[in-house]
Amino acid sequence: MIRFENVSVTYADADRPALSGVELTVEEGELCLLAGPSGVGKSTLLGAVSGLVPHFTGGRLGGRVTVAGRDTRTHKPRELADVVGTVGQDPLAHFVTDVVEDELAYGMESLGIAPDVMRRRVEETLDLLGLADLRDRPLATLSGGQRQRVAIGSVLTVHPKVLVLDEPTSALDPAAAEEVLAVLQRLVHDLGTTVLLAEHRLERVVQYADRVVLLPGPGEPPVVGDPASVMAVSPVFPPVVGLGRLAGWSPLPLSVRDARRAAGALREELAGRSPVPVAAPAADGEPVAKASGLSVRRGRIEALRGVDLAVRPGEAIALMGRNGAGKSTLLGTLTGLYEPAAGTVRVDGVVPHRTAPRRLVRHVGLVPQEPRDLLYADTVTGECAAADDDAGAAGAAAGTCRALVEELLPGVPDDTHPRDLSEGQRLALALAVVLTARPPLLLLDEPTRGLDYAAKARLVTHLRALAAEGHAIILATHDVELAAELAHRVVILADGEVVADGPTAEVVVSSPAFAPQVSKVLRPQDWLTVSQVAGAMGWSG
Template identity: 65%
Template sequence: MITFDDVSVTYTGAGRPTLRDVRLHLPEGELCLVTGRTGVGKSTLLGAVNGLVPHFTGGHLSGEVTVAGVSTRQAPPQELAHLVGVVGQDPLAGFVTDTVEEELAYGMEQLGTPPDVMRKRVEETLDLLGIAPLRHRALRTLSGGQQQRVAIGSVLTRHPRVLVLDEPTSALDPTAAEEVLAAITRLVHDLGTTVLIAEHRLERVLQHADRVVHLPGDGRVAVGTPAAAVRDADVAPPVVRLGRLAGWDPLPLSVRDARRLAGPLRERLAGRAPEAVAPPGTGGADNARETVLAARDVVVGYGSVRAVRGVSLDLAAGEVVALMGRNGSGKSSLLWALQGSGPRRSGRVDVAGTDPGRVPARKARGLVGLVPQTASDLLYLESVDAECAQADQESGAAPGTARALLDDLAPGIPGARHPRDLSEGQRLALVLAVQLAAAPRAVLLDEPTRGLDLPAKERFTALVRRLAGEGRAVVVATHDVEFAARTADRVVITAEGEIVADGPAAEVIVASPAFAPQVAKVLAPQAWLTVEQVAGALAPAGRPVAVERAGA
């Protein structure tokens, strides 16, 4: 179905090819997982399948890419639209209509699909992705996860023979991600659709894959079965790393496989207690005394929709809180209301005796800092240094404050570089530096790990713990259960705009089938969250713990 014949891609000004001498054949009806760290060329590989590379991206492509016998060199992307459906990392950037139903139909209209067929496919897709209640909603009013499902649906209605997905589950809650992946798997098994998925959250996708294409970073690709690919991989999901620690052979690819092998390990761990996520002196319960932010009876509404329903919440100094819940449960609306910029129908928020929603924006920034889901929304100048200088001016900070924070968070970013040319992790660091320049006591982060590979996530975990160690209250709205397990002291779960669970991370997420990390599911009913905790318990007394890191 898809063939790369000695393909190399070199962008203008690049010192070396992004892809080099790639030979790859993907047959019909397979789900192929594309892995590799940020910046190694995964998006370039995906873009070459429908001709976006090099027709729209520029650069030079040598060799030949064919899809169902059609050369992407001769056929531009618009002529491949009936064959290849593509969903990018940013769903909102690809929308061209106003409502969900219109967006699902738009692609079929461009292909001249008969109206009766269009109607049938729209209904099928609404049910398949669980978005029927959203059919008349305006796209701009949807949550990030809801937008992502609509973006996938707008491609599925065209019934392409090849489906290319760039981080399709990054904005989805665990249950929605499972539903979307189940739908994609049905397309592969029942309709023979060939699917390519690039995804950093391997724990979600690996068990569904027929084949893994790994980009190690030198421009080449390595192809193999999932079992072979993870055996010595530098990046692996928790069940695989737990299997390596326990010496299981073959290594498990799913929670179900791991549980079948975990009996002896649970016996070894019986009677032992896991260490706390936060090491002493880095924040957490020991330092969580002063209340930094207090919210009472907060209500947020949009027209007839009540997104937040009378929420009360206290945030303490030195505490990392993971805010979790289904897509559309009100997490982002709550964060914006706490920060002061978002609409609030009633209720109050108190930070150091001041309501951030009742003071000018400059003063509010010194109370609460917020990094939105799409961090680049806060970047509008032409260079990194310009953004830092503007942040100092708007925050009333000394010149060089934001730049010093950025150098501390992500050293080595050139000041003349355009913010849009930064990696996801670098953009996140820049926006966080911009927010921290005002020295807020409360820091709110909305889905900050989207687009981050595992090593970058490791570094970000350390950063969040450091912010807590400085006495700040940190809230992370996230669907990334593995990140929450490694980072949070406390977990708050929302549903339909209300808080339905609030307590220590180990208690709340272990008790939740949807939000439990892989290690917790494998070793349940014991309350282990991470591979590092298990390694620490198994290490002989007085001997340092030897365990591979998530991004090692």
């Protein structure tokens, strides 16, 4: 169905190919997972399948890519639209209408599909992806995860032979991610759809893949094989694989179920030991931020109801909950984007919605889900210079932002345009911009979206250092592994209300939805991360 024959891609002004020597065949009805560190060419490979590379991106395509017998060099993306459905990392970039139901129908209208068939397919897709309650909602009012599901639905309605998905679960809560993956499984198994997807959250998808294509480094040829054999040598791997590698399990488990079967002896050895939790800050002192009885309306929707929350210096809180639960609204209220309908909110002694933005950045900083909202300059250097200038009043020295970029995103050239960075790289740049002012309260909305495991580890290290210096941190996240590694507390929102608030282990171990992989493998013990287990067992590697 998809064939790469000695494919290379070199972009204009690049000093090396983004892809080189790719030989790959993806069969009909196969779910193929594309894995590898950030910046190795995964999005380029996906773009070559849909024809976006080189027709939209430019650059030079060497070799040959065919999809269902059509050469992507001679067929432009619109001439492949009935065969290939594509969802990129940024759902907003794909939307052409304003309302959910219209967006689901648009692709079919473009292909001239009969109205009665269109109506039936829209209804089927609304049910498949749990979107029926959102059918009349404006796209601008949806959460990031809801937009992701709409973007996937908009290509499913066309019934393409091939689905190309770039980070399809990155903005979804665990339950919604499972629903989407179940849909993909059904398409592959029942309809023979070919699915090629790139995903950094391998813990969600690797067990469903028929094959894994690993891109080990920029321009290096891929390693192709069954998931277990590729994961055994891959530089990126989920926690359950990391646990299996360290414990020496064979065959290497890919799912929690397989790992539990192999972990009996390990559970016995750990029974008399206790994990070292993330060190909590002192409970005394005034909160950096406090919300009391907070209610917020967004249009006709009551997004938050009676929220009480106090965040102390040095505390890292993971704010979790299903898509649309109110997480981004709470962060937005703490940064003055929304005015409370009831209750009060204060941050570092000021009322956010009554404080001028240039003053407020010295009290609270927000890294949004869409990092491009913060990036306006033409180069990385330009962004860093602007951040240093904006943060000057907070005592930031020249070069502060660039030093942070090098720590979070090593090796990125100064003259790189932010739009030429991957989603994860743009997020790291936006984080550096916000951190330059060193605000007492740091808010991050889905901070690991698009980040590989190495980049996530660097982020965790940096955030731990900030917390140790007294910065308070709130992360709105669906990444349960991030919460396990970093958070002192977990707060779970549902329909705008706080339904759980407590130490990380107490909240997540008992939750089927929000427990990390290691917790599920070693339940009922309170282990959360591979590093905790490795430390207790004296493992290294």
